[in-house]
Structure formats: structure tokens, C-alpha cells
Amino acid sequence: MADATPADLISGATGDWETVIGLEVHAQVVSKSKLFSGAATAFGAEPNSQVSLVDAAMPGMLPVINAECIAQAVRTGLGLKAQINLESVFDRKNYFYPDLPQGYQISQFSRPIVGEGEVVVDLEDGGSVTVGIERLHLEQDAGKSLHDQHPDFSYVDLNRSGVALMEIVSKPDIRSADQAKAYVTKLRSILRYLGTCDGNMEQGSLRADVNVSVRKPRGELGTRCEIKNVNSIRTIGLAVDYEARRQIDIIEDGGAIHQETRLFDPDTGATRAMRSKEEARDYRYFPDPDLLPLVLTQDYVDDLAAHLPELPDRKHARFMADYSLAAYDADVLVADKEAADFFEAVAGGLDAKAAANWVINEVMGRINKEGMAFSDIPVSAEANKAILQMTADGTISGKIAKDVLDIAWKEGGDPRAIVEQRGLEQVSDSGEIEKVVDEIIAANPKQVEQVKGKPKTLGWFVGQVMQATGGKANPKSVNQILRKKLEL
Amino acid sequence: MSDLTDLTIAGAREGLRQKDFSAREIAQAHLDAIEAGNAALNAYILPAPEQALAMAQAADERLAKGEARPLEGIPLGIKDLFCTQGLRSTACSRILGNFSPTYESTVSQNLWDAGAVLLGKLNCDEFAMGSSNETSCFGPVINPWRREGSNAPLVPGGSSGGSASAVSARLCLGATATDTGGSIRQPAALTGTVGLKPTYGRCSRWGIVAFASSLDQAGPITRSVRDAAIMLGVMASHDPKDTTSVDAPVPDYEAVLGQGVKGLKVGIPKEYRMEGMPEEIEKLWQQGIAWLTEAGAEIRDVSLPHTKYALPAYYIVAPAEASSNLARYDGVRYGLRVPGGDVTEQYENTRSEGFGPEVKRRVLIGTYVLSAGYYDAYYLKAQKVRTLIKRDFEQVFEDVDVLLTPTTPGPAFAIGEKSGDPIEMYLNDIFTVTANMSGLPGISVPAGLSAEGTPLGLQLIGKAFDEEALFQVGEVIEEAAGTLPQPQDWWSAP
Numbered sequence: 001m002a003d004a005t006p007a008d009l010i011s012g013a014t015g016d017w018e019t020v021i022g023l024e025v026h027a028q029v030v031s032k033s034k035l036f037s038g039a040a041t042a043f044g045a046e047p048n049s050q051v052s053l054v055d056a057a058m059p060g061m062l063p064v065i066n067a068e069c070i071a072q073a074v075r076t077g078l079g080l081k082a083q084i085n086l087e088s089v090f091d092r093k094n095y096f097y098p099d100l101p102q103g104y105q106i107s108q109f110s111r112p113i114v115g116e117g118e119v120v121v122d123l124e125d126g127g128s129v130t131v132g133i134e135r136l137h138l139e140q141d142a143g144k145s146l147h148d149q150h151p152d153f154s155y156v157d158l159n160r161s162g163v164a165l166m167e168i169v170s171k172p173d174i175r176s177a178d179q180a181k182a183y184v185t186k187l188r189s190i191l192r193y194l195g196t197c198d199g200n201m202e203q204g205s206l207r208a209d210v211n212v213s214v215r216k217p218r219g220e221l222g223t224r225c226e227i228k229n230v231n232s233i234r235t236i237g238l239a240v241d242y243e244a245r246r247q248i249d250i251i252e253d254g255g256a257i258h259q260e261t262r263l264f265d266p267d268t269g270a271t272r273a274m275r276s277k278e279e280a281r282d283y284r285y286f287p288d289p290d291l292l293p294l295v296l297t298q299d300y301v302d303d304l305a306a307h308l309p310e311l312p313d314r315k316h317a318r319f320m321a322d323y324s325l326a327a328y329d330a331d332v333l334v335a336d337k338e339a340a341d342f343f344e345a346v347a348g349g350l351d352a353k354a355a356a357n358w359v360i361n362e363v364m365g366r367i368n369k370e371g372m373a374f375s376d377i378p379v380s381a382e383a384n385k386a387i388l389q390m391t392a393d394g395t396i397s398g399k400i401a402k403d404v405l406d407i408a409w410k411e412g413g414d415p416r417a418i419v420e421q422r423g424l425e426q427v428s429d430s431g432e433i434e435k436v437v438d439e440i441i442a443a444n445p446k447q448v449e450q451v452k453g454k455p456k457t458l459g460w461f462v463g464q465v466m467q468a469t470g471g472k473a474n475p476k477s478v479n480q481i482l483r484k485k486l487e488l
Numbered sequence: 489m490s491d492l493t494d495l496t497i498a499g500a501r502e503g504l505r506q507k508d509f510s511a512r513e514i515a516q517a518h519l520d521a522i523e524a525g526n527a528a529l530n531a532y533i534l535p536a537p538e539q540a541l542a543m544a545q546a547a548d549e550r551l552a553k554g555e556a557r558p559l560e561g562i563p564l565g566i567k568d569l570f571c572t573q574g575l576r577s578t579a580c581s582r583i584l585g586n587f588s589p590t591y592e593s594t595v596s597q598n599l600w601d602a603g604a605v606l607l608g609k610l611n612c613d614e615f616a617m618g619s620s621n622e623t624s625c626f627g628p629v630i631n632p633w634r635r636e637g638s639n640a641p642l643v644p645g646g647s648s649g650g651s652a653s654a655v656s657a658r659l660c661l662g663a664t665a666t667d668t669g670g671s672i673r674q675p676a677a678l679t680g681t682v683g684l685k686p687t688y689g690r691c692s693r694w695g696i697v698a699f700a701s702s703l704d705q706a707g708p709i710t711r712s713v714r715d716a717a718i719m720l721g722v723m724a725s726h727d728p729k730d731t732t733s734v735d736a737p738v739p740d741y742e743a744v745l746g747q748g749v750k751g752l753k754v755g756i757p758k759e760y761r762m763e764g765m766p767e768e769i770e771k772l773w774q775q776g777i778a779w780l781t782e783a784g785a786e787i788r789d790v791s792l793p794h795t796k797y798a799l800p801a802y803y804i805v806a807p808a809e810a811s812s813n814l815a816r817y818d819g820v821r822y823g824l825r826v827p828g829g830d831v832t833e834q835y836e837n838t839r840s841e842g843f844g845p846e847v848k849r850r851v852l853i854g855t856y857v858l859s860a861g862y863y864d865a866y867y868l869k870a871q872k873v874r875t876l877i878k879r880d881f882e883q884v885f886e887d888v889d890v891l892l893t894p895t896t897p898g899p900a901f902a903i904g905e906k907s908g909d910p911i912e913m914y915l916n917d918i919f920t921v922t923a924n925m926s927g928l929p930g931i932s933v934p935a936g937l938s939a940e941g942t943p944l945g946l947q948l949i950g951k952a953f954d955e956e957a958l959f960q961v962g963e964v965i966e967e968a969a970g971t972l973p974q975p976q977d978w979w980s981a982p
Contacts, residue, residue, distance in 0.1 A: 053590075053591060056821055057816040057821070058589070058591070058821075058822070059571060059577070059579070059584065059587065059589070059697045059698075059816070060570075060571045060589075060593060060693070060694065060695040060696050060697050060698065061694070061695075062693060062694050062729060062730050062731070063731075064728065064729060064730075064731055065731065092812050094811075094812050094815060094858070096815065096818065096832075096835055098818070098820050098831055101816060101820070101821060102815065102816050103812070103814075103815020103816050103818060104812055104815055154831070156820065282859050282860045284811075284812070284855065284858035284859055284860075284863075285858075286808060286812070286858055286863070286867060288701075289700070289701035289702035289732075289809050290698075290701050290731070290732065291731060291732075292731060292732060
């Protein structure tokens with residue numbers, strides 16, 4: 001277990017405190033059908049339209065393992081550099097709730113499909129920490145209770161009932177809210193690279209239970225509280241900070257922390273008690289007798305490993321080596337697989353540094369501003385590449401390049417056609433520029449006087465020329481000609 | 489036409505192909521027998537005359553075209569544990585109410601695909617929990633057999649009491665049944681019928697209301713060993729919808745009949761000689777040994793040392809699984825719902841009213857043995873016992889081909905005689921649970937009558953997926969026992 005850096009410590013009345021955090025991330029498996037039935041898993045369908053006889057727990061129905069969900073769990077395990085258990089067991093976790101039709105959740109208790117692994121988490125300050133993975137197991141999601149449909153009754157939507165989830169349990173290796181956020185960000189990135197979870201937290205495809213305790217630096221571990229079902233990365237940070245401070249205050253006031261399950265309320269920014277350890281349910285786990293132990297062969301695992309996509313860490317190293325990108329630029333691009341893919345489609349044959357700047361500042365800037373997904377981008381990688389090519393060969397100026405992107409973004413169209421039709425080609429012809437410069441000098445004697453004493457005001461003339469040429473004049477030529485004519 | 493109900497499945501199959509009678513005639517003969525006799529026996533809880541006649545009609549058309557399938561036109565009863573499409577399926581529990589499945593169990597579908605005709609749904613113990621068919625919400629089934637000189641109603645055994653009673657009383661040619669701890673073999677023994685529990689995984693469990701998933705297995709109850717072989721050949725299949733069903737070819741079980749037992753090794757497990765076992769059971773067992781010896785089998789004394797732990801371990805494992813399997817009956821989606829102030833109260837009301845006392849007892853036992861702090865001492869230990877029992881059998885089957893034991897510790901008892909004492913009731917399964925705990929196939933064959941003039945059965949236990957040996961040896965016992973008397977028809981209304 002790592003120690004916190006001084007920056008991670010929280011100061012209290014009795015000195016510094018260290019936060020110890022472990023996360024249980026529930027990641028919905030990307031698969032066409034559910035973990036033990038053939039029903040579809042698409043988000044947002046009509047209530048109860050994606051429910052098989054098995055999902056509704058009709059009498060005599062039996063679960064059948066979906067091989068694709070198993071493959072996805074193994075891929076994820078490999079992506080987490082984890083032990084793949086060739087034999088694992090599905091257990092029943094028994095409890096009553098209307099959105100749990102079987103009266104039990106099929107999960108993996110004592111023998112999960114994936115054992116110990118690790119995630120290297122990149123931090124804001126450029127450093128990194130390694131967070132250990134305790135285990136990954138497969139389990140069924142429950143349905144959804146709808147309490148707002150009728151004054152006297154609750155309704156149940158079973159579309160999610162039986163959807164495959166991976167529960168990824170970290171070791172208590174995390175030491176701050178920022179680390180917790182960075183861990184989930186990295187984990188989500190790995191899952192998206194693998195294509196095993198879409199990581200969409202708004203739709204509930206990824207959610208976390210956060211275990212928090214506090215201790216004096218390097219002291220004995222404190223009693224932990226579990227904050228259930230936190231569903232955004234930002235909220236994870238808020239919940240950790242609130243909970244750590246709450247625990248420190250209690251201990252410093254002479255109180256003690258009792259192990260309990262808590263909920264984070266995003267409206268108040270506070271956590272509140274849900275149930276204590278004494279109230280904890282007895283789930284009566286036992287091996288599901290409807291399912292034989294899951295046995296995988298090493299060949300099967302090896303085959304999945306051989307076809308694993310390139311993961312963020314390796315891509316990062318490659319971007320730095322092959323494209324000579326700075327670590328920061330590589331970080332930004334690699335964090336989102338779609339951005340990385342987009343960059344590679346744009347960069348080929350061009351100056352990679354310029355392409356990275358363009359993708360990060362222009363493309364990702366616009367995407368973030370509009371809050372859209374990369375998949376919804378209106379200007380293709382090929383079109384962006386064309387703009388950069390035109391800039392590189394001097395056809396258009398850097399400023400015009402941004403205008404062309406704006407036009408293509410809003411109105412559509414091929415960038416080369418836009419430049420041609422609107423006459424946006426850069427003017428490098430000195431005769432044409434000289435003509436404009438002469439006119440401006442003639443029309444502004446006051447400014448001409450001024451610039452002789454204050455050469456810095458040359459910029460004003462540059463601006464005038466650019467304005468007069470609609471931004472098309474080559475700035476370098478404009479500067480040279482101005483200096484010559486003004487005798488600077 | 490009453491003789492049509494006396495036929496075996498093999499005899500009816502032959503007669504139908506020879507056009508001696510039609511499927512419609514044989515179906516109608518059984519519907520008449522049900523009409524006349526079911527009020528007294530309570531074997532059927534839902535006769536299905538319309539389906540029966542429609543299916544018989546279709547069978548006759550096939551027969552006329554010479555396209556008869558293996559069970560074309562054979563009228564059968566279906567235990568209510570099997571879900572039947574569009575036909576009320578309740579496991580004889582109030583909690584399922586008027587539940588009518590939109591699907592057909594794999595085993596019953598296999599029968600219809602082979603041309604069999606559905607006569608109706610048969611009574612059983614509630615969720616198959618019982619050894620006397622007294623726990624059904626539709627009331628007890630009556631055994632067509634009576635003690636000599638007595639009219640006291642006897643139980644048919646359980647849980648497949650409706651199946652056994654209907655087959656014995658000629659209300660069908662054969663019936664489906666299920667066996668979790670003896671629920672096919674014990675009622676077969678108590679009604680003078682043949683009952684086969686196949687190897688675990690031989691028949692699909694899909695669409696059968698689950699009692700204890702690791703023990704449940706479907707099988708036939710019939711009036712001859714050959715009929716059991718014919719029915720199993722159709723019921724058995726590999727089913728991708730049940731991952732515990734086994735992907736192994738289904739042999740032609742009839743092919744082994746008539747081969748005799750010369751040279752076969754028959755084990756006699758000494759642990760089945762229980763203290764206090766009635767003398768007539770011991771005598772029956774010795775008789776069986778003598779028959780097989782005469783037929784050329786080699787008899788060997790063998791030991792299954794963990795036998796005495798089988799029953800207590802069974803009554804931990806089965807209720808544990810049941811407590812979880814029955815959690816789905818919560819009044820939310822189907823079956824009975826008894827409203828309450830909140831959801832917890834609705835659960836409590838629904839399950840309190842929906843389940844009978846024996847089901848509640850087992851749910852409580854099962855919940856207890858799985859709970860934190862008791863799991864290791866009960867459930868885990870019982871699973872270890874199960875492994876030891878399996879190992880006992882594996883060792884013994886290195887030396888012998890089949891084992892011969894009594895099926896039950898005694899003959900049919902009176903309604904109400906044992907229902908007040910669960911332990912005494914559970915002891916009925918003492919010779920049968922071992923086959924469920926080990927997953928092995930077992931058959932009960934009628935072998936004689938008790939001093940009271942009621943039937944007794946002998947049990948054969950075989951190697952995994954060696955049902956053929958059971959039919960082969962069972963047929964020899966059947967022949968040696970000769971034609972046993974049949975129960976006098978007191979049940980048919982004039």
C-alpha cells in the first residue's frame with residue numbers, strides 16, 4: 001500500500017490525516033444480450049420490452065451463460081494485467097426486492113473469474129500511482145423500481161434485469177479524491193479501449209461504491225464507510241472529500257467511526273447513513289446449482305489476449321516515440337480512444353506536432369464546448385487533414401484554417417471547396433499586398449507619424465491590411481512590405 | 489372398451505399401428521376412466537379432454553399416413569410440476585394461483601413431438617415436497633390399492649402420487665414424474681408401478697418448476713419396465729436451455745431388453761439393512777437376490793459406508809436450494825398476490841397464504857442452513873457428505889454393474905398416519921435419496937405384496953448414464969415376480 005504525498009494529506013485540529021480509499025466499480029458489459037438470457041440490452045427501450053422468461057424469473061426457467069459476456073470479462077482482466085481464473089463459480093446472492101425477480105442475484109462470491117491485477121493511474125502533476133486490483137467478477141444487474149408512476153403503487157421495469165455487470169474491486173491503494181477520480185478516469189479509458197464497457201456514467205453503465213477511511217499518516221487503518229452508487233467522476237471526488245472530513249471531525253471530537261453504508265446526496269453535497277453493519281443483510285450466498293462451474297482453457301485466454309486492442313499506456317508510449325509528441329499532448333489524446341484514433345487519422349504525412357495542436361485545441365475544443373460526443377463530430381478526420389494540408393502548403397493562413405473549420409462545422413462542405421468558392425486562398429503576391437499597403441499609408445498619416453517613434457504600433461497596420469484583405473494576406477509578406485514602405 | 493386402459497404402452501403402440509383401435513378410441517377410453525374414477529382418487533387436478541381428443545385426432549391422421557412417431561397416440565398424464573403451454577401449471581401450490589405458462593417444458597414437448605397425447609395435469613405434493621401426496625393444495629391423492637379387508641384410504645406415496653395413482657388405476661398408460669429424493673421411485677413402489685429416476689442431466693429441467701436444482705430429475709412412471717424404457721427414450725435429450733443437461737446420445741433403451749443378466753455383477757449394499765427394518769422388506773430383498781442369482785447374475789456384498797449420512801445431508805441440501813428457488817414466488821409478477829401496506833407486508837401476506845406448512849418448513853430450514861454462521865456447519869458439511877457418498881458409489885461400481893436394494897422401508901400407509909411427524913415422513917426417502925445425492929439413476933420395480941396385500945418394490949441403482957443396465961436387470965425382476973395382482977376397481981363411479 002502506498003503512502004500519501006504531503007499534498008494529499010488533510011489537516012485537522014490534531015495534525016495531518018491520510019485518506020484511504022478503495023473502489024468497487026460496476027461496469028456494464030458491452031454485449032448484445034444479457035448475462036444469462038437472450039434478451040437485448042439496449043439503453044432507453046420501452047419499459048419491460050427487453051425481458052425474457054428467464055429475466056422475469058418465470059417458473060422452471062434456467063440461466064444459460066452468454067459466452068460473449070465471459071469473453072468481455074476475460075478481455076477486461078487481461079487489460080488490467082490480472083490473473084484469469086480458469087475455473088470460477090457463479091453464486092446466488094439471496095434477497096427480496098421487487099426489481100429482483102428471482103429473489104437472488106447471480107454473482108460470483110468466493111471464486112471470481114478474474115483475480116489480482118493493477119492499473120497505472122496518471123496524475124495531474126505528471127506523476128503516477130499504481131492501484132492494485134483485488135478482483136473482477138461477473139454478476140446480473142437488477143431491474144428498476146419506478147416510484148413516481150402511481151400514487152399508491154410502484155412499478156417495475158425489468159429491461160435491465162439480468163444485464164451483465166463487471167464488478168471491479170480495487171485494493172485500498174488510493175489516497176485522495178483526485179487519485180480516486182484519476183483512477184476511475186483511467187479505468188474507464190481502459191474499458192473503452194477494450195470495448196468491454198461504454199463507460200457512460202449518465203446512463204448508469206459505470207457506477208462506483210466508494211470505501212473511505214482515515215488514519216494518521218502511516219498509522220493503523222481506520223474503520224471504513226461505504227458510499228453506494230456514486231455515478232459521476234466529479235461526484236466521486238466530492239463524496240470522498242466530504243466523507244473524509246466528516247470522519248476526521250468525528251474522530252477529533254472524540255467519537256468513533258462505525259462501519260456503515262452511506263449515500264451521497266449531490267444536492268446537499270453530503271453523505272448520509274443508509275444502513276449500519278448490524279443491519280447488513282445476510283445474503284446467504286451459495287453456488288448456483290443451475291450453473292456448472294465455469295471452466296476456461298488457457299488456449300481460449302491466450303487467443304483473447306492475442307487479439308486485444310492497443311491499450312492507453314502502450315498507445316501513449318507509441319505517440320511519444322513515433323510522433324515525437326510531448327507527454328502532455330499524448331496524455332490528452334490517449335485519454336479518449338476516439339480522440340487518439342482521430343488524431344492518427346489526421347496526422348499521417350503531416351507535421352505531427354501541428355496535427356496534435358489542431359486536434360487538441362480546435363477539434364476537441366469545439367467538441368468540449370458543445371458537449372458533444374466524438375462520434376457526432378460534423379467534420380471528418382479526412383476533412384481536418386485537408387485543412388491542415390492547405391495550411392502546410394501555404395494555400396491558406398492559420399487564421400483562415402480556423403475559419404474554414406468553423407464554416408465546415410456549422411454548414412458542412414468539403415474544406416477545399418469552401419476555400420475555393422469563397423476565395424479564401426492566402427495572398428502572397430507582393431504586388432497586390434503593396435497596393436493595399438500604399439492605400440493604408442496614404443489614408444493614415446497620423447499613424448505613420450506615430451510608428452516612426454514607436455515601431456511597436458506596426459501591429460495596427462498589419463491589422464488594417466489583414467482586414468482589408470479579408471485575412472487572406474500572407475502575414476509574413478505583409479510585415480516585410482510594411483517595414484520596407486515605412487522605412488522601419 | 490375398458491380393456492384399452494389395461495394396455496401397456498408397448499401394447500398400445502402395436503395395436504395402434506395394426507389399426508386394432510384408434511388413438512381417439514384409446515384417448516376416449518382413458519377420459520371415460522378419469523371421468524368415472526378421478527373423483528375418488530384425486531389423481532388429476534386438471535383433466536384436458538379437449539386437448540386429448542385434438543391430439544388423438546392428429547395422431548390418427550399420422551397413423552393413417554403411416555407416419556407414426558415413437559409415441560403416436562399414446563395417452564399420458566403430466567405431473568403438475570411440468571409447465572404446459574396454455575394449461576394451468578401450479579406445482580400444486582396456492583401461490584401459483586391460475587398461472588398459465590406461455591411455454592412448454594422440454595420434457596413434455598419431447599413427448600408431444602413424439603406423438604403422445606396429453607390427458608391432463610396430475611396431482612403432486614406442493615412443489616414436490618412430500619412423500620405421501622398429502623401436501624398438495626388440491627388435497628391428497630388416494631392410492632387405488634387398499635389393505636386387505638379394509639376400506640381405509642392409503643397414500644400413493646409422493647411427491648409424484650398423482651402420477652403413480654393414475655398409472656396404477658389405469659387412468660393413463662404412463663405419466664411423467666419428477667424425483668428429488670425419491671419422488672418417482674417411492675410412489676411407484678407404493679402403487680405397484682415401475683418408476684425410473686434417470687441420471688442427473690439425462691432429462692432437461694427446463695420448464696419444470698424447480699424444487700432443488702442439483703437433485704431434481706424428470707422420469708417416467710409406467711406399468712412395465714419396457715414402457716419406462718420407451719418413455720425415457722423420448723423424454724431424454726440434450727437441451728441447450730439447461731446447462732446441466734448432458735450432451736450425450738440417447739441410446740435405444742428397448743434394445744437391451746431380453747438380454748438377461750447372465751454374468752452381470754449385482755451389489756448388495758450392507759448399509760441398506762437398517763435397524764428395525766420390517767421383516768417383509770428383508771424377505772423381499774432376499775427374494776430379489778434369489779431371482780437374480782437364478783437368472784445367472786453374480787451377487788456381491790458391497791459397502792457404501794456413508795449411507796447413513798445421506799438422509800440428514802439431503803434434508804440440508806434440498807431445503808437450502810428450495811429456499812432460494814422459491815424466492816421468486818413473491819406476488820409481484822404472477823400467481824397469487826395478497827396485498828399489504830407496503831412491499832414487505834405484501835411478501836409476507838402472499839407467501840404466508842400461498843405456501844403450505846411443509847413448504848414453509850423447508851424454506852425455513854433452507855434459510856437457516858445457508859445463513860451466516862451456520863453455512864459451514866450445515867450446508868458446506870452436507871456438500872462434503874455428498875462428495876463422500878458419490879465416492880462410495882464410484883468405488884463400488886468398479887466391482888459391480890448395479891446395486892439391488894429395497895425401494896422403501898415399508899408399504900403404503902394410511903392418509904394422516906405419518907403427516908403429523910415430519911421426521912417419520914422423511915424416513916420414507918431413506919433408500920432413495922442416495923441416488924439423488926450422487927446423481928445416479930435408480931429404478932423401482934414391483935416385486936411382491938406386503939402382508940397387508942399392498943405392493944412393495946425393489947430398487948436398482950446403476951452407474952451414471954447406464955439406465956440400460958437398470959432396464960436389463962429390472963426386466964428380469966419383473967418377469968421373476970410374475971403377474972402381480974392388480975388393485976380392485978373400487979374407485980370408478982358406475
